[in-house]
Amino acid sequence: MNSRLAAMFKLLALAAVLAFPLIGSEFYAELVAKILVLAIFAMSLDLLVGFTGLVSFGHAAYFGVAAYAVALLTPADNPALLWVALPLSVLGAALAALVIGVFVLRTKGIYFIMVTLAFAQMAYYVFHDTKFGGGSDGIYLDFKPSAAIGGFTPFDLAEPLHLYYFIVAALVAVYAFLTLLLRSPFGRVLVGIRSNEHRMQSLGYATFRYKLAAFTLAGALAGLAGFLYAVLFGFVTPEYLSWHKSGDVLLMVILGGMGNLAGAIAGAFALVGLQELFSDWTKHWQLLMGGVIVAAVLFLPGGLAAMPARLINRLKGESHHG
Amino acid sequence: MAEALLAAEGLTRRFGGLAANQDVNLSLERGVLHALLGPNGAGKSTCINMLSGDLPPSEGHIRYRGEDITGMCAHQRSRIGIGRSYQRTNIFPQFSVLENCRLAAQSRNQRPWRIFTDALGLTDTVERARAAIDEAGLSGREARIAGTLSHGEQRQLEIAMVLATDAQVLLLDEPLAGMGSDESAQMVALLNGLKKTRAILLVEHDMDAVFAVADRITVMVNGQVLESGPPQQIRNSPDVQQAYLGQEGAHD
Numbered sequence: 001m002n003s004r005l006a007a008m009f010k011l012l013a014l015a016a017v018l019a020f021p022l023i024g025s026e027f028y029a030e031l032v033a034k035i036l037v038l039a040i041f042a043m044s045l046d047l048l049v050g051f052t053g054l055v056s057f058g059h060a061a062y063f064g065v066a067a068y069a070v071a072l073l074t075p076a077d078n079p080a081l082l083w084v085a086l087p088l089s090v091l092g093a094a095l096a097a098l099v100i101g102v103f104v105l106r107t108k109g110i111y112f113i114m115v116t117l118a119f120a121q122m123a124y125y126v127f128h129d130t131k132f133g134g135g136s137d138g139i140y141l142d143f144k145p146s147a148a149i150g151g152f153t154p155f156d157l158a159e160p161l162h163l164y165y166f167i168v169a170a171l172v173a174v175y176a177f178l179t180l181l182l183r184s185p186f187g188r189v190l191v192g193i194r195s196n197e198h199r200m201q202s203l204g205y206a207t208f209r210y211k212l213a214a215f216t217l218a219g220a221l222a223g224l225a226g227f228l229y230a231v232l233f234g235f236v237t238p239e240y241l242s243w244h245k246s247g248d249v250l251l252m253v254i255l256g257g258m259g260n261l262a263g264a265i266a267g268a269f270a271l272v273g274l275q276e277l278f279s280d281w282t283k284h285w286q287l288l289m290g291g292v293i294v295a296a297v298l299f300l301p302g303g304l305a306a307m308p309a310r311l312i313n314r315l316k317g318e319s320h321h322g
Numbered sequence: 323m324a325e326a327l328l329a330a331e332g333l334t335r336r337f338g339g340l341a342a343n344q345d346v347n348l349s350l351e352r353g354v355l356h357a358l359l360g361p362n363g364a365g366k367s368t369c370i371n372m373l374s375g376d377l378p379p380s381e382g383h384i385r386y387r388g389e390d391i392t393g394m395c396a397h398q399r400s401r402i403g404i405g406r407s408y409q410r411t412n413i414f415p416q417f418s419v420l421e422n423c424r425l426a427a428q429s430r431n432q433r434p435w436r437i438f439t440d441a442l443g444l445t446d447t448v449e450r451a452r453a454a455i456d457e458a459g460l461s462g463r464e465a466r467i468a469g470t471l472s473h474g475e476q477r478q479l480e481i482a483m484v485l486a487t488d489a490q491v492l493l494l495d496e497p498l499a500g501m502g503s504d505e506s507a508q509m510v511a512l513l514n515g516l517k518k519t520r521a522i523l524l525v526e527h528d529m530d531a532v533f534a535v536a537d538r539i540t541v542m543v544n545g546q547v548l549e550s551g552p553p554q555q556i557r558n559s560p561d562v563q564q565a566y567l568g569q570e571g572a573h574d
Contacts, residue, residue, distance in 0.1 A: 185441045186434040192425050195414040202374065202412075203487055204400030204429035213434070 006308070010262060014172070021164050030232070031276065033164050036171050037228045039268035042252040043174055043261050044221035049250070050259030051182060052214045053194030054105075057113045057246050058120025059222055061100070064241030066093040066223030067230035068127060071139045079143035082157065086145070089227040090220050096123070097219020101212045120246055128238040138237030141230055157231060167228055171265075174221055178261055181217075190214050194259075255296055257303025266304040325352045326387075327521040328373065328404065328491045333382035335368050342368040344545045345382070350491055350521040355513060357524045357532045359556075360542035361565075366525045367409065369542070370493050373523065374406040375399040386491075400429065405489025407480040409496045409525075415469030419460060419479060422468050423451035426486035451486050458482035459512060474505030481512065492522045498531050510534050533557070541565070 017036070021029040041063055048054040069089035074080040104115045127133040144157040155162040181187045189210050192200045200207050230236045239245065248271065256267025274292055278285030300307065330348040334341060343365045350356050358366050371377035373384060375396035384392045386402060394402075414422050427450035428441065442448065455464060458478045463471065468479055477497055484492055497513075498506050506528065513535045516522060526532050532539065533553050540550040543565045549556060556562055 181437050183440050183442070184437045185428055185432060185439065185444065185447075186437050188421075188425060188428065188441045189432070189434070192414060192417075195416055196412065199408075199412050199414065200425075201395075201397045202376070202400060202406055202408075203426050203483065204397050205432070206397050210434070 017168060021161055026160060029164055033167050033232055035268050035272045036167050037225050037232060038272060039265040040171055040174050041222055041225035041249050042264035042268045043178060044218045045249050046253045046261060046264040047178060047214060047218045049253050051194060052190040052211060055113050056116040058116035059249055060241050060245035061120040061123040062093040062097050062219035062222040063226035065096045066090060066226035067236045067240045068133050070227050070230050071141050071236045074141055074143055079146040082145035082147045086227055090223040093223020094216050094220035098216045101215035105208060105211050105215060117243060120241060120243060124238055124241040127241060136238060138235055140235045144231050163232060170224060170228060175261055251293060255303055257305030260305035263303050263305025270304060327352055329385045330373060331383045333372055333379050335372060336380045341545050346547055348540060350523055352521050353518060354537045355517040355522045355524055355535050356538045357526060357536035358540050359532060364542040365545040366542055370495050370525055374493050400487060403490040405484035405487050406493035407484050407495060407497055409499060411476045411480060413468045413476060413479055417468055419455060419466050419468055420451060420464040422479060423454050423482050423486040424448055426483040427451040430488055454482045454486035457485055474501050477501060490520055492520055494522060495525045496527060498526060498528045506531055
């Protein structure tokens with residue numbers, strides 16, 4: 001019953017997202033597209049933070065690497081081919097995560113948080129202080145990747161509506177992929193590692209390999225988000241790899257409720273939505289944002305994802321009393 | 323002679339200047355329950371940690387079916403058939419009893435690449451888990467969240483998880499710790515059943531339980547083996563009475 005209600009709610013939300021650009025203005029459609037991309041980013045981090053128990057504070061590195069990859073893969077005078085640029089960007093992010101993962105996964109707890117941050121900062125300065133990525137100015141992506149297959153072009157990412165639905169499709173695909181992954185033997189092991197890694201080892205699991213696989217996969221999916229972000233906005237800057245970006249996505253996961261994919265999506269909507277709202281009101285919007293986050297941590301354990309169940313429980317409790 | 327599965331040869335472990343284990347020899351055979359006794363600080367935990375791979379020895383060798391496994395880490399030893407339980411309950415408290423054992427069973431055939439397969443649909447794993455739950459006496463509790471079980475049941479679950487890994491050697495670290503007398507009696511019956519087909523090392527403080535199940539007892543004091551032999555020999559040994567049983571004398 002409850003899970004059916006949840007499934008219905010998710011379908012309704014999807015329908016609203018699908019219908020949105022047909023009703024809303026172009027500005028808001030781009031805002032929603034941005035949120036959907038960040039929702040993919042948040043889900044990729046949730047695989048680590050919420051399901052494997054690895055609090056990475058440098059997840060923007062993989063997002064940024066893929067964003068730069070598509071910018072660098074795009075020639076100056078014509079578009080890159082989507083079917084080449086997308087896999088290469090995602091692969092680049094996965095490779096970065098694999099290499100960094102080998103080092104950072106040797107640490108635990110607070111050290112893991114610090115070391116992931118340190119590696120991300122290193123990546124940030126590579127792009128910030130060298131010429132090949134345009135330095136601190138970044139690079140413009142003058143052409144969005146072309147989806148041509150031979151002579152046939154099924155859709156055109158330069159068309160805002162096409163890009164929007166391409167992003168929705170990517171979000172649905174990532175959500176479905178992670179949902180399946182988490183009920184597979186592999187996913188079960190990740191959740192076991194979060195609960196009690198030492199016992200997983202004594203039961204015969206080489207937990208390092210599982211964590212490295214999860215870290216690489218999360219990096220690849222963050223890369224997909226970074227790729228889409230670069231294509232959506234048409235430029236990349238070192239800020240894509242900055243610790244603010246890593247912090248924002250971590251806040252989305254916490255706000256949405258760790259260990260819940262739908263929660264990560266809700267967290268992306270909540271964080272970006274509130275940012276837009278507050279920055280409309282006042283230039284001191286970060287103060288308000290901070291207040292909301294403190295309140296959410298205090299009064300919403302389990303995040304937005306836990307809210308429906310809490311509401312239902314409260315309603316039930318009242319009907320029992322009344 | 324029964325088949326010797328796990329053997330410790332001259333195991334020594336130093337922590338700085340302290341020898342927590344010195345030249346310890348042990349042999350575990352199929353069908354034999356070998357109890358490891360000793361006062362607090364005697365080095366029993368250090369010994370079991372070295373056998374399970376949680377702690378590397380400073381000197382000495384560990385053999386499994388004759389093969390030197392001293393360099394293997396904990397998860398590799400589990401894979402070849404050495405399972406251990408912990409003194410302080412070490413389970414997945416948020417998971418159901420079945421999921422605790424299913425994860426244990428899945429470690430025998432991990433299939434990490436089958437990412438589109440529902441883990442609950444892998445019947446060989448689920449069946450192995452259910453069989454272990456039955457053998458440990460937890461039938462009917464499959465759906466319970468492990469953290470809500472009674473202390474005694476959590477100790478049983480510890481053992482069920484080891485059984486689900488199909489371990490041939492069981493290293494059990496104080497499975498009776500903190501149990502009431504009814505629960506202890508149940509656990510003793512369980513251990514008596516388990517030893518028929520496996521080799522068991524039992525680290526235990528409860529003397530009555532040890533003499534009720536042990537076929538062989540090794541007494542450790544100050545990191546060294548004081549005496550090793552059948553229960554009758556240990557019971558009558560003046561050295562053991564002096565060092566360990568103290569004023570209480572033998573438990574007749």
